Amino acid sequence: MRNMKTLHLSTATDITLAVRIWGDDNILAPTLVMVHGFPDNSLVWQTIAEQLSTIFRVVAYDVRGAGDSSIPKATSAYKIRYLVEDLAAVINAVSPTEAIHLIGHDWGAIQCWEAVTTPLLAGRIASFTSISGPSLDHAAYWMRQGLTQGSMDDKRKILNQLIHSWYIAAFHFPLASQLTWRVAFNKWPQVFSPIQALNLEDFPTQASDGHHGVKLYRANFIERLFKPQPRHTTVPIQLVIPTQDKFVTPALFDYLGQWASRVWRHEIDADHWVQLSHPAEVSAYIR
Numbered sequence: 001m002r003n004m005k006t007l008h009l010s011t012a013t014d015i016t017l018a019v020r021i022w023g024d025d026n027i028l029a030p031t032l033v034m035v036h037g038f039p040d041n042s043l044v045w046q047t048i049a050e051q052l053s054t055i056f057r058v059v060a061y062d063v064r065g066a067g068d069s070s071i072p073k074a075t076s077a078y079k080i081r082y083l084v085e086d087l088a089a090v091i092n093a094v095s096p097t098e099a100i101h102l103i104g105h106d107w108g109a110i111q112c113w114e115a116v117t118t119p120l121l122a123g124r125i126a127s128f129t130s131i132s133g134p135s136l137d138h139a140a141y142w143m144r145q146g147l148t149q150g151s152m153d154d155k156r157k158i159l160n161q162l163i164h165s166w167y168i169a170a171f172h173f174p175l176a177s178q179l180t181w182r183v184a185f186n187k188w189p190q191v192f193s194p195i196q197a198l199n200l201e202d203f204p205t206q207a208s209d210g211h212h213g214v215k216l217y218r219a220n221f222i223e224r225l226f227k228p229q230p231r232h233t234t235v236p237i238q239l240v241i242p243t244q245d246k247f248v249t250p251a252l253f254d255y256l257g258q259w260a261s262r263v264w265r266h267e268i269d270a271d272h273w274v275q276l277s278h279p280a281e282v283s284a285y286i287r
Contacts, residue, residue, distance in 0.1 A: 006021075013085065017069045018069045031058075032102075032103065032286070033060070033095075036105060037133060040105075041067030052283055063083060067205050068205070075218050076219060084111055091121065104130060105131040108133060117233045128236070134253060136221065137230070161248075165247070236264075237263045239264065
């Protein structure tokens with residue numbers, strides 16, 4: 001991997017995070033922190049990281065439960081507030097004085113939305129690029145408002161998203177979901193190949209990442225769905241939306257103007273893992 005180094009960061013809660021850094025430490029370049037989703041690890045960013053390392057100091061890390069980072073046993077350890085604390089630890093370690101640029105995909109984007117709407121990282125994030133991951137609170141409000149006040153088209157979009165989200169309900173059955181990941185999805189890139197061909201080599205933690213990552217859903221979804229909080233931000237937000245996404249529909253990102261004062265929306269004719277299928281296009285939006 002070109003010009004990449006790895007360090008292991010210990011957090012205040014005794015979590016060890018595997019952090020990968022691309023770029024020359026001696027060059028005064030802005031820092032870009034990338035947060036992967038489920039069931040990935042930080043290697044999903046490798047191509048984009050290499051493309052952007054000429055203008056950014058690029059940082060990607062394995063979130064708790066994935067890759068070479070610590071794997072907490074308790075489901076409660078995967079609550080979003082702990083994920084944001086991990087992100088804060090990474091940001092403070094790699095860029096202690098300067099604000100960073102942030103990009104998240106899937107569950108990485110979900111926790112990044114939390115980061116830009118909470119006081120913990122106020123002033124530490126210069127911009128946020130969200131790919132295929134909404135704020136869970138915004139999504140809950142979107143569904144409530146659409147069902148109670150929306151048009152028939154709004155209700156149709158909500159039904160369409162619920163159909164796309166069938167797997168979330170399945171992930172709330174611990175034994176079934178974990179057995180599925182250990183047996184059927186042991187090599188998940190091949191399993192998902194009929195949906196999207198993934199240019200991703202096998203890696204040792206492939207099965208483990210999915211097996212432990214399902215705890216993200218059980219630790220957060222029900223609470224946020226039924227008890228959402230209004231979450232506003234002044235951080236500039238860029239949405240990169242793959243319009244053929246089989247899991248997250250573009251409609252989930254409608255009406256974000258009520259939560260964010262500066263939002264730009266870009267659509268790419270691609271599926272969920274757009275950073276793998278269209279790395280040059282994604283990189284162009286970040287430059």
